[in-house]
Amino acid sequence: MKICVLGLRGLPHVMGGVETHCEQLFPLMKGLHPDDSFTIIGRKGYLPEEVSEYHGLRIVSLPHARGKHLETITNTIFGVLYARFVLHAELIHLHGIGPALMAPVARALGMRLVVTYHSKNYEHHKWNRVARFILRIGELCAVTFGERVIAVSQCLATDLKQRFPKAAAKIYFIPNGATHINTAKSAAFRSNDVLARYGLEENKYIISIGRLVPEKGFHDLCRAFRTADLDCKLLIVGDADHRDEYSKRLLQQASDRIVFTGFISHDRLQILLQRASLFVLPSYNEGLSIAALEAVGAGTPILLSDIEPNRDLGFRMENYFRVGDADDLRRKISQDHELYGVDRDKALQQYNWDVVAAETARVYSTLQAHGREGKPGSLSLKHRAFNSGFGTLAAIGADRWLRFLARGRGVILMFHHVRPWRPREFAPNRGLEITPEFLDVVLTELRQEGFDIIPLDAVLDRARPGAAAGRPFAALTFDDGYRDNVEHAWPVLRRHNAPWTLFVTTDFADGRGRLWWLELEQAIARLDRVVLRGNGELRDLPSRTMVEKGAAFEAIYRHLRAGPEERLRAITADLAAQAGVDTRRLTANLCLGWDELQTLVREPDVLIGAHTLSHPILAKCDGTTAMREIAESKELLERRLGRPVRHLAYPFGDASAVGPREFRLARQAGYVTAITSRPAHVFPDHAAHPHALPRTSVNGLFQNTRALRAQFSGVPFLIWNRRRILKIEC
Template sequence: MDDKTISRTRPDVCVIGLRGFPDISGGVETHCEQILARLSRTSPLRFVVLGRRGYMDRTHIVNERLDVRPVAALRNKYLEALPNALAALFYAWAVLRPRALHIHAIGPALVTPLAKLLGMRVIVTHHGCDYERAKWNWAGRLTLRMGEWAALRFADRVIAVSPSLARDLRRRFRRRAGRIRYVPNGADAHAETAPAEQVLQRFGLAPGGFVLGVGRLVPEKRFDDLIDAFENSGAQGKLVIAGAADHGDAYARALTGRASERVVFTGSLDRRTLEALYRNASLFVLPSSHEGLPIAALEAIGAGAPVVLSGIAANRDIGLDAHHYFKCGDVEALARALAAPGALYAVDRDAVLARFDWDVIAAQTLEVYQSMLDRSGMLAAVERINAPA
């Protein structure tokens, strides 16, 4: 649809800090798409998401209460978050006039003080300590820590996506502890899937004949460890790594240079194709050194895949038994896990999904919005949805 069909109604919530959706890979993007699609169907609130031009080129209208609009954006490995957050903030303030602004991630959260100066109510979702990512130098890490401080100091509400992160924030920002809420990432128990036979044939795979890793091709995902472990394990079948780099760099080129008959890089895939791979993998592995709360692992569990994860705090927050975890960076331990039967790492899918259900998570997010919007704002939303056509 084109811009002429966009609703001109003042949104209740404007969401910024993400690339956009649908079919744009990333944990923040999946988080927003899953929650907002549900809330736009089940709540009276109206949402506008401001994505980044270059990742999306036209407005996507999900339904009458949710649209995703591209805003002019800078696409750069190091300088993307802040200028794009500023552009989205000023568009929201000058054009949309939302009742609340929801900022995702601590890089974009640098604009929180400015949003407050402009008179906006602000929610920030903290998706993880991005200053721990390998790509950042001291200046980048300092900037991200400033974004975290700005979020915790000035936002009206802060959502943390993992319990360990929520505990850490409450410890470090004790005076703001009452404004911090744990609302996790989730998995979809009824995810749609592409035809398995077509997907497997496309990549030369057999059902149950491959180990799967999913994520962006960045150092903190540690896919180089996964390849080393696979090559040393004596495991049969293939290793499939699904994902791409946002910005071509030496690391991604070196990683994809290790492709072979048994090591397959698929590039970025849509969610239905990924679901088919999850359902047919002998084992899903996430060897990361940094995560928020890993959606890829939750999706793999939701699809019924056996799972092995690095033992970082965010992965342990999923709450699997100890044998599902290995010490991050321990290639020998990972190789032993790959050599073992995949059935050893089967997960109680229903028990995990009961704790990470997108429907429940959307309801928890709605509670945060309701606590932010004054009574008149909520009444306006209800009256709007009940108004005759």
């Protein structure tokens, strides 16, 4: 495939966030797809040669008008025409909402189109009203004509999905990376030369990086530094592309203590980051700051303004100050800079360019794909039906005009993991996780759609025949007892005053339970070949590429779910041992322990429910084992937590996992309600079957408002259940 990249000044060694992003990303993309050709279009004013090569990429410099208002768009116009009529490109990748003004032209010329959304450029102070209006049109062009839109921060992706719900399905969050900073410190003699050039001493200067434009907030930093009594210097790395009054006023503050370097090479920047005592980013507007990620990679303590994209990085509160508040910034930089250290290894794992490249390549592949069944990330038949149904219902408005028939009295929602997005090449269980930002969207949508969010204890009273219909209800339930439910979901739930129920598997709380579906994922991720033996059969599955790993996981998962429980656990334990997966550590790291549960149960908005002892497929257990799993988990939770346990969630919960026997056992064990995962809304008829209540999943497969509104209407489930209200005889 011929791919053309537009929207950057150029590469290599051109300073800027978009430029660094492309310089790191596209050589890796070329490595992943060596048969594809990548052409990077740059601007003549920044590139010395008309045509050059860089790590397998072809770099072409094209003309552009001078001046900040026309430079980008004129170069993009030339670039789109060059891509179509000279390169005969099949796919064009635009970076930024300014270049996205040419998105309709690129599509009209027959090229596939991906747009990366780096920041809300129309919020930059350097633009006048006309320019800001035009940039907003560029944003609209990006989400309207872009076939895929990549946002570099979670908050940008969430915001786009909320403002452009019809485009939500094609908006992806893929962050910038941090792994391009060399972890080894440069040679001492070279470092000393660089420090001497700017009159610096190691660990005796604060560094900040960026273009000299108002939204970077350097005026706040200079003011805070001047009023602080510090025995160090302030180093500002960067310059203005187009010298204006702001940059001139800023440069006039240069002194023995405030040093401006102008644009510098990446090697020199790395040395300056590694020797600084603190990195400060005072920005008013960012996408996901590569400068901040570079500081993390260099091991430098960091202090950031508290704008949402910076908070997306997930550092401690100590690492942030109030944006625009020079006094708060002064107080922060006057403290011991070591207080602002961050977990470098964790950040490098989360912001890894190799994974960013793999995720971007996957986005490309979705434009090329035809008949992707059986490949990693493909949806099951049921999920494909729901996914198509959500879009169709939204398009014809059926989720609005049929909801009075399908919504019933309310809905019980099921969640599993709630945690920040983590870029991973192989993640077959990603459907079990959503982000905290999407949970916020869920709760906001529920309120906007007129739902009362109620505790699970109140569901039967609201569902009973004869109860006042009133507003529909929603009950929130979280399965398995994951720690991220407390760390990431609970703050969002508190903010919305939303009660919730946590269903706990007691073996997980003990730290000895088996998260076998995650063990299987981690084992396949590590193994190049998966061999299963037993019952006179041999399965030998290749597992080198992402496609092979996805196929292996799906085949093994289906095979294990169809067989006996004992064999399922034995095989996953064997594969985990082969791959070196520490199953106990996996459970201990992910699941809440008893001490944490004892603290949580005291909270008035939290209910603890039972999720069995060991999370088995109950229908595969004999009667004695099934009763023990159901009854003893209730008794154990009540004994350890000192609270009555009134509700049960069946593990897996579908028709293959639970049936009339389990419903009867739950009633005999004394539960008030027991909940399946059979998708439907709750109707008055369900009140007669409280141990077989339906529940709908809010999962990672459908993280968009279109899908949410369809789910909340109940229409897809009424159709899926063939217009029958789900009733199960116990």
